Amino acid sequence: MSKLDRFYMSEALKEARKAFEADDVPVGAVIVHKGKIIARAHNQIKLLKDPTAHAEMIAVTQAASCLANERLLNTTVYATIEPCSMCAGAFILARVKRLCFGASDSKTGAFGSMLDINKKRLNHKIEVKKGVLAEECTNLLKEFFRKKRIK
Numbered sequence: 001m002s003k004l005d006r007f008y009m010s011e012a013l014k015e016a017r018k019a020f021e022a023d024d025v026p027v028g029a030v031i032v033h034k035g036k037i038i039a040r041a042h043n044q045i046k047l048l049k050d051p052t053a054h055a056e057m058i059a060v061t062q063a064a065s066c067l068a069n070e071r072l073l074n075t076t077v078y079a080t081i082e083p084c085s086m087c088a089g090a091f092i093l094a095r096v097k098r099l100c101f102g103a104s105d106s107k108t109g110a111f112g113s114m115l116d117i118n119k120k121r122l123n124h125k126i127e128v129k130k131g132v133l134a135e136e137c138t139n140l141l142k143e144f145f146r147k148k149r150i151k
Contacts, residue, residue, distance in 0.1 A: 007133065009133040010101070010133065013080060016028030020140060022142055025043050026043070026141060028055050029079045031060070033074060033076075038063060038066040041058035057086070061076065063075060064094065071094060073097065074097050075094075076098040076099070079101045080102045081109075082103065082130070085110040088110035092122055099111065102131070103134055103137040104131075111128050
């Protein structure tokens, strides 16, 4: 695992902690282009009352705005959890080059856990690196849901 991947995932974890503090599922994402973070977001599903307000979706919108282009060519997405099929579809449509994620998601993960979007006959494939800072990402999610069960 590269030092840069760890650095950018730590930035995504900072975003996930913002969601945690706002009582939303602690997922964070950053998008990097040419060595610079061009988007950073965290889940805002509860805040916005919007089931599509995943960290990754918000980050894709920010990155497209930053690049003034619907194509996120040569970008890397860092997400603290394996993206769902909705987010995976957005990455395909945006032509994201690379995805690094932390925790796997056996319930909704679309990059190998529940399904693998890269195995579908689509017009774009995404390079995937799994398990970047997996322990930190997983522990944050476990802590969030443990606190939910206590309430």
